[in-house]
Each structure stands twice: as C-alpha cells, then as structure tokens.
Amino acid sequence: xxxxxxxxxxxxxxxxxxxxxxxxxxxxxxxxxxxxxxxxxxxxxxxxxxxxxxxxxxxxxxxxxxxxxxxxxxxxxxxxxxxxxxxxxxxxxxxxxxxxxxxxxxxxxxxxxxxxxxxxxxxxxxxxxxxxxxxxxxxxxxxxxxxxxxxxxxxxxxxxxxxxxxxxxxxxxxxxxxxxxxxxxxxxxxxxxxxxxxxxxxxxxxxxxxxxxxxxxxxxxxxxxxxxxxxxxxxxxxxxxxxxxxxxxxxxxxxxxxxxxxxxxxxxxxx
Numbered sequence: 001x002x003x004x005x006x007x008x009x010x011x012x013x014x015x016x017x018x019x020x021x022x023x024x025x026x027x028x029x030x031x032x033x034x035x036x037x038x039x040x041x042x043x044x045x046x047x048x049x050x051x052x053x054x055x056x057x058x059x060x061x062x063x064x065x066x067x068x069x070x071x072x073x074x075x076x077x078x079x080x081x082x083x084x085x086x087x088x089x090x091x092x093x094x095x096x097x098x099x100x101x102x103x104x105x106x107x108x109x110x111x112x113x114x115x116x117x118x119x120x121x122x123x124x125x126x127x128x129x130x131x132x133x134x135x136x137x138x139x140x141x142x143x144x145x146x147x148x149x150x151x152x153x154x155x156x157x158x159x160x161x162x163x164x165x166x167x168x169x170x171x172x173x174x175x176x177x178x179x180x181x182x183x184x185x186x187x188x189x190x191x192x193x194x195x196x197x198x199x200x201x202x203x204x205x206x207x208x209x210x211x212x213x214x215x216x217x218x219x220x221x222x223x224x225x226x227x228x229x230x231x232x233x234x235x236x237x238x239x240x241x242x243x244x245x246x247x248x249x250x251x252x253x254x255x256x257x258x259x260x261x262x263x264x265x266x267x268x269x270x271x
Contacts, residue, residue: 001045003038003064006089013086014038014064015057018048025053026119027095028268029083031103032056033125033251034197035154035190036181037063040100043257049265055095057086059106061189074192076102076200080110084117096268098122098215100253101225102193108203111210120213120271121237122264125222125250127229128236130202139198146190154190155182164221164249174254207236214240215267219248219255241267 004020006013016038019025028048032040041056048054059079061067083106087095096119099107104126111118131139145153159175160168167174214237218230227244234242243263248255 003058005064006086008085008089010066011060011082011085012064012066013057013060013082015055015086016041016045018045018052018054022053023091025051026268026271027053027055027087027092029055029057029087029095029097030122031059031079031083031097031099031106032062033101033103034193035062035151035158035185036178037185039063039181040251040254043254044261044264047257047261047265049268052268055086055090055092057083059103059193061192062185067186067189067192074195074199076105076109076196077113078196079106080113083110084114087117093117094119096120096122096271098124098264099126100124101126101250102197105197105200105203108206109200111212112203112206115211118212120215120267121210122215122217122267123230123233124217124260125219125225125230125252126233127225128203128207128233129229130200131198136198139194143191143194146187146194150187151183151185151190155179158182161223162250164219164223164247164255166221166247167249167255171255178251178254204232204236207233208238210237210240213267213271215263216240216242217252217260217263218242218244219250219252220244220246221249222252224250
C-alpha cells in the first residue's frame, strides 16, 4: 500500500489509508508502537472490517513523517496534536482511536486533549502509568545504544522482550520483519520518542473519566508491559472490555493477527 502525505505548515504527516477519500465509511485510526512505524499494522490493513476505513499514521519522526531536530519540550501530546490535525485535513470529524504501546500513550493523550473527536478507544499492550525510576533508567540506557549503534542496536536489545516466547519459537519470520522495520527508522525519531515516553504524565486519573466504549487488548506473554497493566486500565475505565490473547507478546496485532482482528471487529460491530 502506498503512503499518503499530508503537509501542515512545516510538518509532513505520512500515513497508510485503506480507503482514501471514502467519507461514507467510519474511521479507525491505529497508532504504532515504538520504534516501528505505520507498517506495524499491515495485518490489520489486510483485514479491514466492512464499513470501516483504516488509517495508520507514522508518528512524528517515524517513516515518512517529519521530526524537529531539537529535543527540547518534547511531549507525547505532540503525537496527539498531529493526529487531530491529520483528521481535520482529511475531513474526518470523529474516529475510533487505537494504539499499541507508545501508540496507546498517544491515544490516551489524544482523548484527554480532544475527547470530542474520539468515538471509541482501543488500547493495546499499553499502560496508563508514567515511567518508574527504573523505567526511565532503562530509557536512558536505550538512548546510549541509539547514539552508539543506531537502530540496529535498538532492535537487538529490544527483540527478546518485544515478541512473546511462542513467536520466538514458532514464527522466526515475524522477528525478522520487526527487526527490519526497526532498522528502517531514523535515530532522531527513536531518540525523540524515547524522550517523549520518558517524560509522559501518568494517565491513571483520566481512566474513570473516559466516557466512550473502550477495548483493552494485550498478549498473554507480554514481558515488556505485563498483562496486569492492561487489567488495571480495564478496571479503571467504566465498562471497558478486556481481551487477553494467548500466544502473543508485546505486539499482539502481529503475533496473533487473527485473534487481534477478531477482537477489534467484534468491538467495532458493537459501536
């Protein structure tokens, strides 16, 4: 699928679109995990439910989307601002907003700042809490890896926990694909995203105020963000639905796409 490009001032937002210009379809926007890009959602692009239009942007700096060279004043809210600007340019007044891991942080930030554009939320393999001191230390270590070795070093260090044990044992082609997608990203994008995640606010207090249908999905084998984090989100959001996918780790949408797509399709059909 060919990337589309939206130019807003000095920014360029790249995205994949299953049905460009189809305003008669409801919109689903899925935001990717760190540090991969919009192609994370290829298994979902191949299985878009009838009546829906799937849009998967490259978050700022990733893929074909531009990033500033400065690391000052970086925020996960930057991602949210970009997505809302993109929706306005595409003349989409409201959408279902979903995200995996870092994309989930962005989805929560978007709902907090722009609840009027959100029809529903899908929060996959993510957490509402801010980084712990240990988590921030791990991110500082990752910054050093980026500076020293670039995206290849990041891929090497993340891969053991990025995918579940079932995937590592039975689907080595998935590991190869994810490794390739990480290596395609720029060091600036990776460094900027690390800073954004490191300093993101705690969103726990937002959860009881979420007033839209919410689907929480995670992989049973997620070692990067344990299942308990998804349980906390589902318990905190009124009437949220929790789906735990067996045989999947941190990238459940890629590791077990049929189960992931089934959960999403069922959720969308209920809206």
